Amino acid sequence: MSIDTAPSDLRVPSEVADLVFRAARTVNTFTDTEVTEEQVRAVWDVVRWGPTAMNTLPLRLVLVRTPEGRERLVSHMNEGNKAKTQRAPLSIVVAADLDFHEHLPRLAPHMAGARENLAGQQAARERMSRDNAFLQAGYLIVGLRAAGLHVGPMGGYDAPGLDADLLAGTAWRSIMVLNVGTAPADVEGVPASHPRQGRLDFDEVARTL
Ligand SMILES: Cc1cc2nc3c(=O)[nH]c(=O)nc-3n(C[C@H](O)[C@H](O)[C@H](O)COP(=O)(O)O)c2cc1C
Known part of the structure; x- marks a missing residue:
């Protein structure tokens, strides 16, 4: 797939978009x-x-660095994700906090009673925390890349097992694991594990009413 690096209407330099x-x-x-x-x-x-949504900020992070923590994390990863997780300098368990509403008096003081209203709505909190944590995970991936780091996101792992182990005693529920580090020079800009795959064009994903 060709990468268009021509000048565009973006407000950031082309190198940043790259x-x-x-x-x-x-x-x-x-x-x-x-x-x-x-x-x-x-x-x-x-x-x-x-x-x-509502400035809920439900994203939570567990930074896994120690050999002991890494062993525990790897034990929950799918077979195809074990070796790369073993080798990453940093892995981040990205989670959604079901109890995000406890912070709303500070994060959303303009919404009186939001914490109390959500306290009895477990299903709504599960949905909101997951939706918004995924959104924040996207920001996080872009932010890590902006810091010059390389990221390998993974959804292939035993989530209940990981949560019961690494997130025990919390209301956090994992949504993905990110391997983070610096790619070897030969990986930069060339296929990481397979050739770059295509992306949908604007007209395939957008309609104007
Ligand atoms: C939420 C999420 C889950 C993913 N899960 C896995 C995974 O379990 N194992 C894996 O090898 N890649 C996984 N990927 C990697 C995607 O396949 C990869 O980002 C996509 O194909 C785009 O590749 P590119 O960034 O090199 O173009 C995941 C990516 C995301 C964003």
Whole structure:
């Protein structure tokens, strides 16, 4: 698939569009270069400003760095996702907090009684937390790429097993796992595991009424 890098109506330099979207690949192989706490904090500092419904911000993160934590995480990954998770310098369990409503007096003070209203609505909270955590996970992937990092998102794992182990005692429910690191030079800009696959064109995804 050809990547259009011609000048466009974007308000960011073309290199930025390449870094976070056009040239960015999903990466499964990483160098040993560490992903620092400071880098992840800097990314959160930016992506937390992305919008969520009612400003709920249900995204929660578990940063897995230690050999012990990594072993536990890998044990829940599908077979095809084990080796890459074992090798990543940082893996992030991305979760949705079912109890996000507890923060609403601070995050949505303009919505009087939001915490109390949602307290008795478990099904609505499950839906809202998952929808909005996925939205924030998208911001997070773009933010990590903007920090020059490479990301390999994965949905292939035993979610109930992972949640009962790594998220025990919390109201957090995992939605995906991200491997994060620096790709080897030969992976940058070339196929990570297979050739770049196509994308739908605007006219295939959009209708104007
Ligand atoms: C939510 C999500 C779940 C994914 N799950 C897996 C997975 O379990 N295993 C895997 O190898 N790739 C997984 N992927 C990677 C996608 O297949 C990949 O991002 C997509 O094909 C685009 O590849 P590209 O970024 O290199 O163009 C996942 C991606 C996302 C966003």
